[in-house]
Amino acid sequence: MDVLDIARWQFGITTVYHFLMVPLTIGLGILVAVMHTMWVRTDKPEWLRMTRFWGRIYLINFVLGVATGLVQEFQFGLAWSEYSRFVGDVFGSLLAMEALLAFFLESTFLGLWIFGWGRIPKKVHLATLWAAVIGSIVSAFFIIAANSWMQHPVGVITDDATGRPEQVDFLAVLTNNTALAAFSHTLVAALMVAGAALVGVGLWHLRKRTLAGAPSTDVDHSVWRRSVRLGGYVSVAAFILTAVTGDYQAKLMYQQQPLKMSSAEALCTTEAPAPFSIFAIGKIGSNECDDVHSWTVPYLLSYLAHGDFSTAVPGVNELQQEYAAAYGATYPDDPSFGDKAGEEIDYTPLLAVTYWNFRLMISMGMVSAAVGAYALWATRKGRVPTNPIAVYGSLAAVAAPFVANAAGWVFTEMGRQPFVVYPNPDVPRAEQVYFFTAQAVSPGVSAAEVLTSLSTLTVLYGALAVVEAWLLVRFVRGGITTGDGAPTPGHTPEGTPDDDQPGGRDRTDDDVLSFAY
Amino acid sequence: MDLQTVWFVAVAVLWTGFLLLEGFDFGVAALLPVLGRSKADRHLMLRSIGPLWDGNEVWLVTAVGAVFAAFPGWYASWLPALYLPFVLVLVGLIIRAVAFEWRHSHHTEQWDATWTRVITTGSLIAALGIGAALGATTLGLPLDADGTRVGGAFSGLGWPAVLGAVAVLGFSLVHGAVFLALKTDGPLRLAARAFAQRWALVAALPLLAWAGLVHLRGGTAITAFVWLVAALAVLVTWARIRVDREGQAFAAWSVVLLASTATIFGAAFPVVLPSTISSAFDVTVTGASVSDYTLTIMTWAAGFGLPVVLGYQAWTYWVFRTRLSAEPETPHAEKIDA
Numbered sequence: 001m002d003v004l005d006i007a008r009w010q011f012g013i014t015t016v017y018h019f020l021m022v023p024l025t026i027g028l029g030i031l032v033a034v035m036h037t038m039w040v041r042t043d044k045p046e047w048l049r050m051t052r053f054w055g056r057i058y059l060i061n062f063v064l065g066v067a068t069g070l071v072q073e074f075q076f077g078l079a080w081s082e083y084s085r086f087v088g089d090v091f092g093s094l095l096a097m098e099a100l101l102a103f104f105l106e107s108t109f110l111g112l113w114i115f116g117w118g119r120i121p122k123k124v125h126l127a128t129l130w131a132a133v134i135g136s137i138v139s140a141f142f143i144i145a146a147n148s149w150m151q152h153p154v155g156v157i158t159d160d161a162t163g164r165p166e167q168v169d170f171l172a173v174l175t176n177n178t179a180l181a182a183f184s185h186t187l188v189a190a191l192m193v194a195g196a197a198l199v200g201v202g203l204w205h206l207r208k209r210t211l212a213g214a215p216s217t218d219v220d221h222s223v224w225r226r227s228v229r230l231g232g233y234v235s236v237a238a239f240i241l242t243a244v245t246g247d248y249q250a251k252l253m254y255q256q257q258p259l260k261m262s263s264a265e266a267l268c269t270t271e272a273p274a275p276f277s278i279f280a281i282g283k284i285g286s287n288e289c290d291d292v293h294s295w296t297v298p299y300l301l302s303y304l305a306h307g308d309f310s311t312a313v314p315g316v317n318e319l320q321q322e323y324a325a326a327y328g329a330t331y332p333d334d335p336s337f338g339d340k341a342g343e344e345i346d347y348t349p350l351l352a353v354t355y356w357n358f359r360l361m362i363s364m365g366m367v368s369a370a371v372g373a374y375a376l377w378a379t380r381k382g383r384v385p386t387n388p389i390a391v392y393g394s395l396a397a398v399a400a401p402f403v404a405n406a407a408g409w410v411f412t413e414m415g416r417q418p419f420v421v422y423p424n425p426d427v428p429r430a431e432q433v434y435f436f437t438a439q440a441v442s443p444g445v446s447a448a449e450v451l452t453s454l455s456t457l458t459v460l461y462g463a464l465a466v467v468e469a470w471l472l473v474r475f476v477r478g479g480i481t482t483g484d485g486a487p488t489p490g491h492t493p494e495g496t497p498d499d500d501q502p503g504g505r506d507r508t509d510d511d512v513l514s515f516a517y
Numbered sequence: 518m519d520l521q522t523v524w525f526v527a528v529a530v531l532w533t534g535f536l537l538l539e540g541f542d543f544g545v546a547a548l549l550p551v552l553g554r555s556k557a558d559r560h561l562m563l564r565s566i567g568p569l570w571d572g573n574e575v576w577l578v579t580a581v582g583a584v585f586a587a588f589p590g591w592y593a594s595w596l597p598a599l600y601l602p603f604v605l606v607l608v609g610l611i612i613r614a615v616a617f618e619w620r621h622s623h624h625t626e627q628w629d630a631t632w633t634r635v636i637t638t639g640s641l642i643a644a645l646g647i648g649a650a651l652g653a654t655t656l657g658l659p660l661d662a663d664g665t666r667v668g669g670a671f672s673g674l675g676w677p678a679v680l681g682a683v684a685v686l687g688f689s690l691v692h693g694a695v696f697l698a699l700k701t702d703g704p705l706r707l708a709a710r711a712f713a714q715r716w717a718l719v720a721a722l723p724l725l726a727w728a729g730l731v732h733l734r735g736g737t738a739i740t741a742f743v744w745l746v747a748a749l750a751v752l753v754t755w756a757r758i759r760v761d762r763e764g765q766a767f768a769a770w771s772v773v774l775l776a777s778t779a780t781i782f783g784a785a786f787p788v789v790l791p792s793t794i795s796s797a798f799d800v801t802v803t804g805a806s807v808s809d810y811t812l813t814i815m816t817w818a819a820g821f822g823l824p825v826v827l828g829y830q831a832w833t834y835w836v837f838r839t840r841l842s843a844e845p846e847t848p849h850a851e852k853i854d855a
Contacts, residue, residue, distance in 0.1 A: 077596030088589025
């Protein structure tokens with residue numbers, strides 16, 4: 001393997017791993033802030049316990065997201081220095097603004113929230129959590145704006161002296177339609193992750209308590225019940241919104257990156273009207289498009305791509321020729337292209353990856369929505385489902401929206417290959433800005449170095465995943481009374497907290513949202 | 518002052534802010550096995566930096582982000598030239614971050630001791646690695662005309678890197694000790710004070726040497742004067758900690774850092790990456806920077822964002838201003854007398 005392949009694997013592994021934490025941080029952050037707000041408004045003890053239980057999971061997850069996010073900030077320079085030079089005028093400023101305007105907000109105010117119980121007035125304390133949550137949402141916006149600029153570069157002209165894009169319209173970069181579509185889609189997908197967690201864990205605890213004969217009238221019962229109901233509504237509503245935003249995004253992608261979308265369908269030749277593929281067999285892995293046979297729904301793809309049932313959808317074969325004519329059939333014979341110099345360019349992404357990840361994303365999202373709907377139905381009018389298959393199935397389905405999120409990003413990133421900066425078809429060919437992945441790697445870095453970092457980070461991430469999973473499972477099993485290490489306020493079922501602060505008058509410096517340094 | 522200069526200053530300020538803030542939490546973490554003789558003391562040390570370390574670390578993310586944003590040519594030559602050292606820094610920062618959180622997620626002696634050691638190890642690696650990177654970027658890396666490293670994976674790790682590494686560690690150790698003396702009470706406060714008094718003069722030497730060398734390469738009368746201020750501040754720190762004036766010692770030791778980095782960045786300007794092969798290959802502010810348009814946008818963002826950040830971070834420090842002590846009966850013993 002050459003440096004390019006190793007560096008791509010490294011980017012893929014570290015980024016997908018990082019993005020396991022990100023949607024949970026964003027989604028759960030919003031829901032915990034809602035719980036905390038409900039507590040401040042109603043003073044009901046179950047909202048406080050929910051805030052503390054789900055807040056703790058939010059924090060365990062947050063710290064791993066921060067730790068693995070550091071790698072992102074550095075690896076553009078470490079392994080992709082030529083990319084960094086090329087996009088510097090746009091991409092770097094978005095990362096810097098993310099740090100300055102969002103990440104600072106998130107980290108600082110989260111520290112205040114964690115350690116601020118009882119130290120700052122109740123409403124100000126609530127505001128610190130909202131500040132952190134807003135920080136994480138703004139952070140997501142800047143990162144997605146940076147990514148979307150790579151998918152659809154806007155607001156730039158080519159600098160004649162360097163051949164690199166030069167930013168001329170920052171507002172266009174921020175209001176890039178690709179960014180607005182991807183941001184809204186990512187935000188609601190993050191809520192699906194949080195919703196599924198609330199449903200799965202909540203149902204499991206409700207069932208366990210009920211089988212153990214615990215009363216359905218105490219505070220703990222309403223903690224889990226409210227968690228399930230909130231999670232169920234969020235799962236269903238967020239799924240509908242992912243479908244709406246995803247549909248908008250797909251129609252946009254058909255204009256901006258038709259090859260990505262036709263590869264998602266393994267649509268080999270142009271068809272009018274075009275059918276939507278449900279399932280495919282054949283040599284899809286060989287990237288030989290014509291060997292694929294799929295079961296299809298007639299007309300549907302034309303509708304998804306263009307909003308009617310007749311318009312032609314271009315096939316992979318035709319598009320490959322179009323791109324080869326526009327951007328060259330072979331890579332330039334130049335050392336900056338490394339091993340790829342002079343080779344033929346395959347403009348079609350790996351069909352097996354795009355096709356199956358696209359289906360994985362949609363089906364896992366559907367699973368999550370179905371579980372959410374089931375949970376709402378099964379807990380109607382105070383009922384508690386005790387069927388082990390349904391409850392354990394819902395618990396396992398906590399993983400579904402994580403998979404959907406990861407699959408969506410793998411699809412969108414692999415789908416734009418072989419470009420790292422995709423040419424924007426809205427501007428004339430002569431003014432287009434684009435960059436091949438093959439020319440993006442750091443020229444001075446050896447394969448041995450990248451292999452060292454890839455194996456180091458992979459082993460480290462694997463070990464962290466084991467500890468993280470063990471801690472989370474242990475904590476989730478422990479539930480609200482023992483799991484956070486400190487007695488929850490209002491020990492009696494109908495009790496209310498002794499005062500505004502968790503732990504009441506016994507609070508010491510160590511009693512900080514069970515985050516006791 | 519043109520925008521490139523403004524952003525060179527901004528980057529210098531961000532790196533300085535990072536060292537000034539994260540320096541004490543690196544130091545406290547590195548001193549855990551030295552000053553944290555009992556479990557209660559170690560917990561006290563960790564509590565003193567608990568609410569602060571994450572906010573401090575964002576200064577690093579912002580500093581690196583600002584280098585990328587304003588000077589992509591600097592970012593794209595500096596990071597790959599020190600590829601493995603930077604990866605090691607990342608490993609150090611990652612294990613340290615998770616250890617802070619995971620240490621108290623499970624309650625056994627063994628678990629606690631393990632993660633406490635991980636915090637120390639990760640902090641040591643990160644402090645040394647970042648020092649090495651800063652030493653190399655101000656004193657020289659083997660770069661060719663394209664800004665690409667020559668000579669293999671370890672060619673960037675010459676004496677400038679070693680000097681920078683020792684300098685940042687030395688500064689952080691004393692910074693952490695003075696911080697503990699200021700922030701805690703009881704036997705730990707006395708031990709931290711004694712450590713700072715014993716080591717302040719020695720620990721400052723590598724930092725002063727680094728600043729002095731950069732001054733000799735490209736300094737002016739002004740950087741010479743600022744360097745003297747740094748040297749003088751070392752003596753002041755030592756003198757104030759001797760008479761138990763912890764607040765003044767903390768302020769003086771902060772001046773040591775501010776004056777040293779002012780000397781370093783002031784004398785290095787306009788070179789951001791000196792090449793040890795030929796000064797014709799030096800990466801400079803002009804060659805590495807983005808367009809004036811982008812710099813203008815970022816100036817607006819920073820002009821709005823940085824004061825706000827400073828405001829709420831200052832508020833955090835104010836909220837957590839109380840002196841900590843190991844006795845749970847008196848959690849808020851007295852205010853800092855800074």
